Amino acid sequence: MTDAHADGSKYYVPHASPWPIVAAVALFSLMLGAVLYFDGVAPVWILLPGVLLLAFMFAGWFSTVIGENQHGMFHFREDRSFRMAMMWFIFSEVMFFAAFFGALFYTRMFAVPWLGGEGVKVMTNFLLWPHYEAAWPTNGPGHVGGQTFSAMSATGVAAINTLVLLTSGLTVTIAHHALRSGKRRTLTVFLALTFLLGFTFVGLQAHEYYEAYTKMNLRLTTGIYGSTFFMLTGFHGLHVTIGAIMLLVIWFRVLRGHFTPERHFAFEAVAWYWHFVDVVWLCLFIFVYWL
Amino acid sequence: MAESHATAVHAEHDHKPHGWRRWVFATNHKDIGTMYLILSGVMFFIGGTAAMVIRAQLFKSGMKLVDPEVFNSLTTLHGLIMIFGAIMPAWVGLGNWMIPMQVGAPDMALPRLNNLSFWILPFAFTLLVGSFFVPGGSIAGGWYMYPPLLQQFGAAFPMTIFAIHLMGISSILGAINIIVTIMNLRAPGMSLLRMPLFVWTWLITAYLLIAVMPVLAGAVTMQLTDHYFGTSFFNAAGGGDPVLFLHLFWFFGHPEVYILILPAFGIVSEIIPTFARKPLFGYDAMVYATASIAFLSFIVWGHHMFTVGLPVAAQLFFMLSTMLIAVPTGVKVFNWVATMWRGSMSFEPPMLFAIAFVFLFSIGGFSGLMLALVPSDYQYHGTYFVVAHFHYVLVPGAVFAIFAGIYYWLPKWSGRMYDMRLAKWHFWLSAIFVNVLFFPMHFLGLAGMPRRVADYAPQFTDWNMVASIGGFVFGASQLLLPYIVWKCVRSGKPIEANSPWEGARGLEWELPSPAPYHSWQSPPGEAVLARADKH
Ligand code: HEM
Ligand SMILES: [Cu+2]
Numbered sequence: 001m002t003d004a005h006a007d008g009s010k011y012y013v014p015h016a017s018p019w020p021i022v023a024a025v026a027l028f029s030l031m032l033g034a035v036l037y038f039d040g041v042a043p044v045w046i047l048l049p050g051v052l053l054l055a056f057m058f059a060g061w062f063s064t065v066i067g068e069n070q071h072g073m074f075h076f077r078e079d080r081s082f083r084m085a086m087m088w089f090i091f092s093e094v095m096f097f098a099a100f101f102g103a104l105f106y107t108r109m110f111a112v113p114w115l116g117g118e119g120v121k122v123m124t125n126f127l128l129w130p131h132y133e134a135a136w137p138t139n140g141p142g143h144v145g146g147q148t149f150s151a152m153s154a155t156g157v158a159a160i161n162t163l164v165l166l167t168s169g170l171t172v173t174i175a176h177h178a179l180r181s182g183k184r185r186t187l188t189v190f191l192a193l194t195f196l197l198g199f200t201f202v203g204l205q206a207h208e209y210y211e212a213y214t215k216m217n218l219r220l221t222t223g224i225y226g227s228t229f230f231m232l233t234g235f236h237g238l239h240v241t242i243g244a245i246m247l248l249v250i251w252f253r254v255l256r257g258h259f260t261p262e263r264h265f266a267f268e269a270v271a272w273y274w275h276f277v278d279v280v281w282l283c284l285f286i287f288v289y290w291l
Numbered sequence: 292m293a294e295s296h297a298t299a300v301h302a303e304h305d306h307k308p309h310g311w312r313r314w315v316f317a318t319n320h321k322d323i324g325t326m327y328l329i330l331s332g333v334m335f336f337i338g339g340t341a342a343m344v345i346r347a348q349l350f351k352s353g354m355k356l357v358d359p360e361v362f363n364s365l366t367t368l369h370g371l372i373m374i375f376g377a378i379m380p381a382w383v384g385l386g387n388w389m390i391p392m393q394v395g396a397p398d399m400a401l402p403r404l405n406n407l408s409f410w411i412l413p414f415a416f417t418l419l420v421g422s423f424f425v426p427g428g429s430i431a432g433g434w435y436m437y438p439p440l441l442q443q444f445g446a447a448f449p450m451t452i453f454a455i456h457l458m459g460i461s462s463i464l465g466a467i468n469i470i471v472t473i474m475n476l477r478a479p480g481m482s483l484l485r486m487p488l489f490v491w492t493w494l495i496t497a498y499l500l501i502a503v504m505p506v507l508a509g510a511v512t513m514q515l516t517d518h519y520f521g522t523s524f525f526n527a528a529g530g531g532d533p534v535l536f537l538h539l540f541w542f543f544g545h546p547e548v549y550i551l552i553l554p555a556f557g558i559v560s561e562i563i564p565t566f567a568r569k570p571l572f573g574y575d576a577m578v579y580a581t582a583s584i585a586f587l588s589f590i591v592w593g594h595h596m597f598t599v600g601l602p603v604a605a606q607l608f609f610m611l612s613t614m615l616i617a618v619p620t621g622v623k624v625f626n627w628v629a630t631m632w633r634g635s636m637s638f639e640p641p642m643l644f645a646i647a648f649v650f651l652f653s654i655g656g657f658s659g660l661m662l663a664l665v666p667s668d669y670q671y672h673g674t675y676f677v678v679a680h681f682h683y684v685l686v687p688g689a690v691f692a693i694f695a696g697i698y699y700w701l702p703k704w705s706g707r708m709y710d711m712r713l714a715k716w717h718f719w720l721s722a723i724f725v726n727v728l729f730f731p732m733h734f735l736g737l738a739g740m741p742r743r744v745a746d747y748a749p750q751f752t753d754w755n756m757v758a759s760i761g762g763f764v765f766g767a768s769q770l771l772l773p774y775i776v777w778k779c780v781r782s783g784k785p786i787e788a789n790s791p792w793e794g795a796r797g798l799e800w801e802l803p804s805p806a807p808y809h810s811w812q813s814p815p816g817e818a819v820l821a822r823a824d825k826h
Contacts, residue, residue: 010397010813011396011397011398013318013319013809014402015308015318016317016318017402017403019403020316020403020406020407020410024407024410024411024414027414027460028414028417028418028457031456031457034453038446038449039445039446061403077475081401081471081475081476084400084471084474084475085400085404085468088466088467089463091501092504092505095506096505096506096508096509098509099508099509099510100509102506102538102539102542103535106535107535110532111527111530111531111532114532115527119602120602128527138530139529140523140526141528141530144529145521223523223531224523224529224530225530226522226523227517227523227524228524231513
């Protein structure tokens with residue numbers, strides 16, 4: 001009757017945990033803080049308690065789970081739950097980016113040409129902005145954010161960053177193979193390379209942003225081009241940063257001797273996440289920088 | 292045998308934490324389910340209060356009960372609260388309670404995450420409801436938050452957006468948990484096409500949630516950055532387009548309405564066979580219909596935007612795809628009716644609500660079809676006809692199904708029977724007055740009364756009075772529900788067997804009532820599964 005659990009164990013149901021409520025309070029204080037900040041009631045450091053509490057929560061919650069894992073509380077079934085959850089979480093992230101890519105495609109394909117008077121929208125152009133000619137990149141008929149700006153080129157930092165991120169996808173795969181065949185030294189080295197590449201990416205992107213703001217007159221406020229460029233690359237950069245921190249965390253766990261060739265969910269979860277930011281970057285490179 | 296087995300497990304493992312920790316640190320699917328249901332009830336009555344004020348203001352032309360701005364705030368908050376606060380948490384609560392029991396699992400797959408999904412919500416609703424009390428009042432441009440109107444409100448604007456973000460996080464985490472529970476913790480032998488339909492519909496709903504909540508999050512984030520950081524997503528001068536928000540919102544919004552209704556389909560598909568004492572007609576067809584509705588729901592969003600100036604080709608596409616949804620929906624209605632056909636039916640409260648659901652939801656489906664026709668929608672759009680449509684699918688639709696579920700499973704949860712006579716009163720009052728409330732809105736809409744107006748031309752007065760009276764009685768009769776539940780839990784007559792319903796089948800009824808604290812400590816065997824099989 002109990003053959004459900006191949007290994008004969010019961011599914012692990014933790015009893016009473018304080019971490020979720022800490023997480024809920026952290027999220028709430030972060031968002032309440034953001035409301036107060038946006039409303040001009042409080043300076044930006046009002047966000048700090050929320051951020052700190054969130055960091056505390058992640059550390060606490062994850063170390064609890066890691067501890068349980070090290071004590072052998074998890075078996076095949078729990079492992080599979082974690083895997084599935086991570087995949088669906090990544091799917092939700094994909095859809096989040098899809099909203100912003102959708103905004104990019106919609107404005108490029110429809111909104112901007114319509115403003116230029118294409119098709120049945122000819123009167124919009126004629127009545128509102130008769131001198132506007134649709135083109136991409138654009139900051140719109142109102143030249144929001146300044147008369148001129150330069151667009152980001154695909155051959156500069158972006159190309160280097162593509163190389164950096166693709167290489168890091170390779171190194172994390174090498175690390176994974178090393179883990180599976182028990183070569184701990186290779187694992188440590190290549191995992192370290194991966195997060196170093198990740199942080200390099202973030203650094204280069206920061207440099208790119210700096211150039212944009214200081215030399216190219218390209219800002220978040222530069223019409224629809226600036227909006228889509230910075231929001232897409234910005235959210236992606238945020239995800240790379242998070243991914244690199246996660247890589248760092250599992251690197252420390254590797255140093256502590258965690259993970260076996262057979263069972264290493266956390267490693268795989270981080271690797272999937274890393275490949276996800278990789279793929280998002282490829283789309284960014286093609287649709288934001290290149291085309 | 293399986294029963295005694297389950298009881299033994301029960302006695303052995305029934306050590307629940309006590310006091311506030313049991314709830315705040317909860318990891319038990321039943322405790323969390325209960326909290327969801329209570330929260331949903333609270334929000335239902337808060338949203339209902341707003342509705343009562345709305346109906347009072349609209350009682351006759353020229354009423355000056357509340358300021359027009361307050362009126363607009365109330366309609367907006369009413370919509371947001373009922374959708375995100377009342378219906379969605381009710382589904383998650385029912386899912387939490389029932390899914391582990393129905394698939395033969397000890398609990399949800401990720402119990403701590405489950406707790407987080409719940410506890411985010413009270414904070415989210417604090418922001419949302421609290422925005423009513425900040426200077427400038429809450430947002431008032433309608434629940435779909437179109438720009439640039441949304442951005443013209445003070446602190447309420449970021450408060451609402453962050454409330455949406457929190458609700459989104461909660462829904463996504465909750466949906467992940469439900470998918471993982473269903474995919475990973477099913478008892479051995481319970482193949483996908485053996486799952487109860489409530490489980491099936493929730494599985495598909497969860498998928499919809501994960502697919503569209505992030506899009507909503509992205510869309511409202513764009514409003515936030517447009518307003519506070521000077522981006523131009525919805526600003527035509529910068530090359531953006533306010534209509535972009537409509538696309539993003541309704542790409543979320545239409546799947547969202549199916550998020551609200553698919554679990555209802557599931558519940559009704561559980562209840563009708565029980566009380567018709569016949570297996571569900573066309574189980575497989577039901578599953579495929581649900582899946583195709585879910586798929587189609589991604590490609591029909593434009594029917595909310597027929598009047599904003601979409602290209603003609605787009606209008607045609609969205610019109611046809613929308614009408615396609617009527618096919619799988621029709622399959623479902625047909626199957627429910629065919630299940631009842633020549634059944635030996637009895638009419639206990641869950642069945643009454645389920646039958647009313649089939650009938651009244653169909654009325655909403657028909658008005659939906661009328662709205663799907665582009666030329667007719669040019670006339671109906673923005674009128675009370677739309678209000679009538681979606682209230683028919685949501686109130687005697689989703690809400691009645693929630694009531695049906697509560698009356699069906701309350702004996703399971705509490706081990707006691709509720710006052711059947713009062714519950715029938717609840718049903719008849721609701722079923723009659725929901726029509727008094729909403730049916731006249733069809734006439735008002737066709738006659739041209741716009742939605743979201745604090746006052747109207749005198750010729751609309753008669754039907755508005757009727758609707759308001761219907762609203763007050765309907766609203767008041769809802770107070771019966773918490774009383775019935777409370778009375779049942781306190782002093783209901785204990786039920787003897789596992790199930791009070793003669794025709795009920797399903798794994799949940801194989802467990803004792805009240806259900807043990809941890810549902811299936813060891814999975815049910817094939818014998819139990821076979822007995823539980825519905826078809
Ligand atoms: C047979 C299936 C359905 C069809 C063909 C349909 C069609 C439509 C159309 C065309 C509209 C837009 C009307 C307008 O604004 O001019 C609409 C609005 C709406 N529908 Fe449906 N619908 C269907 C089922 C449902 C269901 C099952 C639900 C929810 C459970 C639902 C909820 C809504 C809501 C909430 C709105 C109004 C949104 C708003 O403007 O505030 N519909 N429907
Ligand atoms: Cu729709």
